Structures are given as C-alpha cells and as structure tokens.
Amino acid sequence: MARIRKPIPGVDPKLLIKDAGKLLPDPTRRLFLRGGASLGALTFLTGCDIVDGLSAEKALRKISEFNDGAQALLFSAAKLAPTYPQSAITRPFPFNAYYGPDDAPEVDGKDYALEVGGLVDNKKKWTLDELYALPEVSQITRHICVEGWSAIGSWQGARLSDFLQRVGADTRAKYVWFQCAEGYSNTIDMPTALHPQTQMTFKFDNQILPRAYGYPMKIRMPTKLGFKNPKYVVAMHVTNTDLGGYWENQGYNWFSGL
Amino acid sequence: MTAMADIEVAAPDKIVIHPVWVRITHWVNALAMIVMILSGWQIYNASPLFNFIFPPSITLGGWLAGALLWHFAAMWLLAVNGLVYLAFGLATGRFARKFFPIRPREVLADTRAALAGKLSHDDLSVYNAVQKLLYVGVIVAGILIVLSGLAIWKPIQLQELTTVMGGYDAARYVHFVAMAVIVGFLVVHVALALIVPKSLRAMLRGR
Numbered sequence: 128m129a130r131i132r133k134p135i136p137g138v139d140p141k142l143l144i145k146d147a148g149k150l151l152p153d154p155t156r157r158l159f160l161r162g163g164a165s166l167g168a169l170t171f172l173t174g175c176d177i178v179d180g181l182s183a184e185k186a187l188r189k190i191s192e193f194n195d196g197a198q199a200l201l202f203s204a205a206k207l208a209p210t211y212p213q214s215a216i217t218r219p220f221p222f223n224a225y226y227g228p229d230d231a232p233e234v235d236g237k238d239y240a241l242e243v244g245g246l247v248d249n250k251k252k253w254t255l256d257e258l259y260a261l262p263e264v265s266q267i268t269r270h271i272c273v274e275g276w277s278a279i280g281s282w283q284g285a286r287l288s289d290f291l292q293r294v295g296a297d298t299r300a301k302y303v304w305f306q307c308a309e310g311y312s313n314t315i316d317m318p319t320a321l322h323p324q325t326q327m328t329f330k331f332d333n334q335i336l337p338r339a340y341g342y343p344m345k346i347r348m349p350t351k352l353g354f355k356n357p358k359y360v361v362a363m364h365v366t367n368t369d370l371g372g373y374w375e376n377q378g379y380n381w382f383s384g385l
Numbered sequence: 386m387t388a389m390a391d392i393e394v395a396a397p398d399k400i401v402i403h404p405v406w407v408r409i410t411h412w413v414n415a416l417a418m419i420v421m422i423l424s425g426w427q428i429y430n431a432s433p434l435f436n437f438i439f440p441p442s443i444t445l446g447g448w449l450a451g452a453l454l455w456h457f458a459a460m461w462l463l464a465v466n467g468l469v470y471l472a473f474g475l476a477t478g479r480f481a482r483k484f485f486p487i488r489p490r491e492v493l494a495d496t497r498a499a500l501a502g503k504l505s506h507d508d509l510s511v512y513n514a515v516q517k518l519l520y521v522g523v524i525v526a527g528i529l530i531v532l533s534g535l536a537i538w539k540p541i542q543l544q545e546l547t548t549v550m551g552g553y554d555a556a557r558y559v560h561f562v563a564m565a566v567i568v569g570f571l572v573v574h575v576a577l578a579l580i581v582p583k584s585l586r587a588m589l590r591g592r
C-alpha cells in the first residue's frame with residue numbers, strides 16, 4: 128500500500144489544498160466503472176458483463192436520486208446540529224476548494240450587492256451594511272466534508288429563514304438556489320433553507336469572513352456536507368426548479384444531508 | 386419453527402444443510418459486501434485515517450463521487466438482505482441451533498485440531514466451535530459496520546447513534562475496524578471454503 132501523508136486532525140492548510148484536488152474527476156476515470164481489477168472482479172461475480180459504463184452510471188445516479196428522497200424524509204427541522212464550546216474550534220480552520228487560496232475570488236465589499244430573485248415579493252438588492260444590520264445569530268458547529276474529514280468552526284450572521292420571511296419569499300417553493308462570485312452554484316431544499324441553524328454567514332469566529340472562507344457571505348448549513356455550503360454568494364433565488372450545482376452535476380449526491 | 390430441523394432428521398440421505406434462504410442471502414451479502422468494501426477503500430483514500438491508502442487500482446468507483454454512488458447504492462442491498470437473514474436466522478431457530486453454544490474450551494481444541502489438519506468435515510450440518518465463533522463474530526461485525534456507517538452518514542438526524550459510537554470522528558474508526566475484521570474474516574473464510582470444496586458445494590446447492 129502506498130504511503131502518504133498523515134491524516135487530518137492536525138490540519139495543515141497546505142495539505143488540505145492538495146486534498147481538494149481529490150474531489151475532482153480524473154479525466155481518464157470519468158466512467159465510474161473503469162476500475163481495472165475491480166471491474167473484472169465485479170463482472171466475474173455478477174456473471175454479467177458491465178462493459179457499458181454509461182448505463183451503470185445512469186443506474187447509480189437513479190439510486191442517488193432515490194437517496195435524495197430518503198434523506199428528505201429523514202430530515203427533521205427539529206433536529207439541531209450539536210454545538211461545541213469555543214475551545215473545540217479547529218485552528219487553523221481548513222481551507223478547501225477546487226482552487227488554491229490565492230485563486231479564491233476577491234469580492235469588493237463596497238460594490239457588493241446581494242441579488243434576491245425568484246419567488247419573492249421584494250427583489251431589492253442588499254448592500255453589505257444592510258446585511259450586517261440584520262439580527263445576528265452565532266453557532267459553533269461541525270463542518271463535515273464529503274471526503275470524510277471534519278472540523279469545528281464558529282460562524283456568525285443572519286438566520287436565513289428570517290431573511291426569507293423579510294423579503295416575502297414563497298416558502299412553499301421547493302428550492303433555494305445560490306450563485307457564487309466564482310461561478311459556483313448550489314441548489315438546496317426549502318426545509319433545509321428554513322432550518323433554524325441555516326445561516327447567511329458574514330463572520331468567522333467573530334471576525335469579518337476572511338477571503339478564504341467566503342467573503343463577503345457564505346451560507347452555513349450544519350445539516351449538509353461542506354460542499355453544499357456555498358461561499359462568495361452573490362445571488363439567491365427562490366424557485367420550484369432544481370437548478371443543480373457544481374459538484375452535484377458531476378455525480379455527488381444532491382441532498383447530501385447529515 | 387423447527388420445520389428445517391425436521392427435514393434434516395427425516396431424510397438423512399437428502400439432508401438440506403443450507404436452506405434456500407441461507408444460500409440466497411449469503412451470496413447476495415457476499416456481492417454487497419465486496420462492492421461496499423472496494424468502494425469504501427476509494428472513499429477512505431480521499432481522507433485517510435492512517436498512514437496509508439489503498440492502491441487505487443483495486444478500488445471501485447474511479448473517483449470519490451463514483452465510489453460514493455456505489456457505496457450508497459449497495460448499502461440498501463446489504464442492509465435489507467442482512468435484515469432478512471437476521472430475521473430468518475432468529476425466527477427459524479437456525480442461529481440458536483447452529484451457532485450456539487460456543488464453549489471457549491472447544492474453540493481452543495478445534496483451533497488446535499484445525500491447525501494440525503485433523504478437524505473432521507464429515508458432517509457439514511454441524512459447525513465446529515471455530516466456525517461458530519467466526520460466523521457469530523462476522524455477523525456482529527456486519528451489524529456494527531451498518532450502525533457505524535449510519536452514524537457517519539447521518540451524524541445529525543441520527544445523532545444519538547453517533548454519540549453511542551463515540552462521536553463522528555470515533556465512528557469513522559469503528560467503521561474502519563469493522564471493515565478490517567470483515568476483510569480478515571473473508572480471507573480465512575474463502576481459503577477454508579476452497580480447502581473443503583464440498584462445503585462450497587453445500588452453500589451453492591444446499592447439500
């Protein structure tokens with residue numbers, strides 16, 4: 128077995144940046160079944176020849192959609208993510224994206240105006256000062272990455288459900304879609320948007336959100352995997368159409384609830 | 386309840402060693418386990434707990450998202466099939482009859498006999514003490530791997546379970562150790578099945 132670096136808990140930011148690369152598909156392995164030996168083993172075991180990687184991929188994606196439904200059923204608005212004391216915060220908190228921290232988007236706070244659209248009464252844009260004036264909530268919760276590692280962080284901002292109410296959103300709609308400065312996007316289910324711990328985050332550990340963590344705004348959802356928590360959010364739409372998302376479109380599970 | 390036992394006594398020359406439900410659930414489980422293990426190794430590699438990764442060429446899924454798709458598809462097969470096996474095993478009395486009692490002294494004696502190549506396999510319908518221990522052990526590991534898997538898949542919705550497992554990070558180790566136990570079992574188990582081919586025939590044809 129190949130030897131590699133030590134596991135996460137100590138958290139070396141340099142290593143974590145490298146880590147993010149593993150989220151990316153290896154172009155030579157885009158088809159899930161091109162697994163060499165393991166494909167052979169599977170063919171042998173099932174007694175049928177799964178040469179058609181594409182149809183297997185399709186079947187697996189169907190099951191993933193079934194899993195979205197199962198997770199939505201399991202989701203309870205009353206179940207809160209466990210919270211932790213200040214001393215439990217992971218320092219330094221890992222940076223994780225599909226680009227290095229130097230390539231992270233740089234959003235100019237002075238020009239920033241959050242776009243609010245879709246099924247809402249009030250489509251006015253929100254400046255940072257207006258957003259900062261919203262009632263503040265705080266949480267120290269565990270961020271869990273789809274890769275398996277986790278880290279505890281401290282986030283402050285406005286409760287998303289309060290904000291949706293304030294802008295007159297139709298909360299019977301199915302989804303909320305987020306657009307990010309670098310082109311990343313993400314659609315979430317309305318029950319998660321309305322969860323009491325889902326937060327429009329402006330601060331990390333009581334400091335204005337640093338660029339690496341998503342300045343000026345990220346959406347913090349402790350009930351979802353890390354990649355479902357968009358950073359550098361510039362627009363938010365309430366919608367009945369699933370507009371997908373960056374990772375979801377490539378095969379990661381859509382609901383990705385915890 | 387004792388229907389299976391009756392058949393075994395009533396027709397000694399046509400003894401059914403493994404009723405059809407055992408054979409079906411056994412082979413479905415073997416397939417589901419192998420898919421779970423190979424895709425699980427790929428998932429492990431994305432954030433290793435120890436100072437090694439599994440050679441990517443022997444994993445399933447190609448990359449993290451692919452492995453997760455396999456893992457979260459095969460988990461249904463594993464869990465539903467496992468529940469069917471446990472329900473039948475308890476309801477028919479097979480577990481009580483075949484796996485118990487397990488006496489430490491017999492385990493020691495049978496281990497010694499097995500290593501000396503002197504263990505009798507004349508009567509496949511009776512498990513020796515080593516078999517009993519291995520089978521009960523792997524069933525416990527199977528239950529544990531499903532529970533720890535649920536604990537890391539749903540650490541908020543099923544947070545009570547995650548707490549029982551010692552928290553999210555500890556549950557990852559529990560999940561890994563249960564995998565290692567099952568893989569260890571599998572190596573010994575398959576080797577023994579090949580050494581005693583008629584046991585393999587019985588698991589395929591029933592007798």
Ligand code: HEM
Binds near residue numbers: 414516574586588
């Ligand atoms: C794919 C390779 C496998 C082969 C060739 C195989 C073969 C066999 C054979 C021949 C038996 C009957 C043995 C006897 O009479 O003592 C058996 C029983 C059993 N096997 Fe496997 N097996 C495989 C995989 C697995 C896996 C992956 C598990 C669990 C993780 C498993 C768990 C069991 C159990 C619990 C029994 C006892 C079943 C009962 O009596 O109710 N096997 N296997």
